[in-house]
Amino acid sequence: MTRLQFHPVWEDKLTQKQKEELFTFFEGLAPIHKEFGVALVRGKYKKNGGAVATVLLRNGFEKPMDIERVKAKILDRDNILIAEKEFELDLRLQAESALPWSFVFSKDSVIKPSIDPNNWMIHVHLP
Known part of the structure; x- marks a missing residue:
């Protein structure tokens, strides 16, 4: 069974209402198995x-994952690139769990600054 976990910084800073909203979003996702996913x-x-994409990093594997570096891209529904950046991270996703995280894109990494965020998608590539 997949569960939602929080990084210690998020655990301390999020209100109970914010945690509940993330949990509700998480519960509405289709489960993943034996793969890494991002919602x-x-x-x-x-x-x-700049731009911010708040996501759930999802580990569908039966073992924990360590994430040290990712390349993240924000696209719109027509696959137009909005922003792209590499991030250095130090995250551990427990087995079959999801972890909220925010990717903060600097102004110089934003290519299209006017596309409606309701049309965004995110792709995260693990090297």
């Missing part, structure tokens, strides 16, 4: 011209 919770542009 976009929400996206937004920052006032400084």
Whole structure:
């Protein structure tokens, strides 16, 4: 059974209501098995011209995963590239679990600054 986990920083900073909203989103996802997946919770542009994509990183494997580096891309529904950046991380996803995370794209990594975030998709590639 897949479960939702929180990074210690998120555990301390999120309100109970925010945790419940993430749990409700998580429960609405189709389960994954023997794969890594990412589900976009929400996206937004920052006032400084950057962008933020809050996601659930999903480990469908029976063993924990360590994630140290990823390449993340925000696309729209027509596969137009909105933003792209490599991130250095230090995350451990427990077996068959999901972890909320936010990818913060700087202004210089945003290619299309005006596409409606409701049309965003995210792709995260593990090297």
